[in-house]
Amino acid sequence: MIIKINSNLFNQAENVTKIDLVLSHILNRRYNLFFDDEDIIDTSIWSNEARTQYKELLYEAFVATLQGSLKHDIELKENDNVAENEFSIDNGIIFLNSEVFIFLENATYDSCFIKGLITKFKTKGKKIQSFLDQKWIRIENCGGKGGIINQVNHILSSYNNDSLENFRYLRGIVIMDSDKKHKDDSYNDENGIIPFCDENNILLHILEKREIENYLPLELIEKIENLNQNELESFKKLTFDERDFYDMEKLSTRDYNTKQNFPSLFLEEELLQEMILKNCEHQNLPNEPQLILNKINSLL
Known part of the structure; x- marks a missing residue:
């Protein structure tokens, strides 16, 4: 800025x-x-x-x-x-x-995705990483979509005693899963998050794929031994579009929970920028990972 x-x-x-x-x-x-x-x-x-x-x-x-x-x-x-x-x-x-706020449905898991993009896309992620290191960015846990508006309002309330409308002071972005099961599904905004963000000048990014786990490339997933192998074979036969909206929890076993363990894979050195881009090149927004970083950078 x-x-x-x-x-x-x-x-x-x-x-x-x-x-x-x-x-x-x-x-x-x-x-x-x-x-x-x-x-x-x-x-x-x-x-x-x-x-x-x-x-x-x-x-x-x-x-x-x-x-x-x-x-x-x-x-x-x-x-x-x-x-x-x-x-x-x-x-x-x-x-x-004021800090810059990144509002996530689940900060424990979703922050791995954001930090992974920052690490893999070094040029676009350099300034964001510097802000994180200096604690000028705060990652907020919203506890699911139902908690996003409450959490943003909680931060907004800290400016209630200042002279301008409270949203004038807040620089923030909401990043959340689409939860779509098929490519042609419409996003279900039952919580009214889209108009809320518009009214309060909050940036919003709804992932094109179903969840953050769907951004992991197949070559990384298939190296995990404890997955449900029958489901994995079925997953490998899907088209790229079908994989984008596949429920990754189907790959879980008693010994491996994808919801808990997949997010950390975004921080693995083995995951390369090229692999992420290849997994997004068929999307409506093939540059979505860079777009997310651009949105965050616009707040800094």
Whole structure:
């Protein structure tokens, strides 16, 4: 995310410390800075109290802005105009300090899928991994589809006492299974998650395949010895489209539970990016794994 700090704020004594708070995020590489007013560095009220490292940061940002033709995502100003992506500096600080939320039906299992994509698609996953390492992303467990709205509302409630509508501060994405049994099935939104996400400016990704387990390639699955071998032979005979909506729990045995054990396979070194892509190339969205990462990156 690229932040612009309106030049007027640098000449308001009450905002000097607040500007430093924003710049600390830039210095820590959490966000990038759009800066096009070089005079501010030496002639503003802020410059009289500024730390040397922040002045150097502004010089670097000024050069990068001119050379890179950057566009900012939000601007911090004296007043809010959220429709134009403008925040007062006070509300902007709340927004920028907030974690990015990834809401999952089951964080224990589904997070393995997300972390696997981050690991296998290193270029698109690099920034996401950095945010995870710094704890700037929080993965939320919703306890199934029925708990998604309640969990998002719980996070939204933490902003109820702030001046803007609470959803204005929340950057989040809901990622959930389609639970479709056949390719041509329509998604059953019995919980009203789609309109809820629209109303609260939450990104939503419904998996094209049935569940996360359906994204595992056959060559990885067939190496597991404790699966139901009769079911596995039947599974191998299915078309790619049929495998996408197969109930993987049918492969479970007394000694191996696919629901519990399959998700960790996304973290195995043996699983390669090429294998994931091959397993998705027939889909309506053959680039779905990259699309999921792009959506998360758009929040950072």
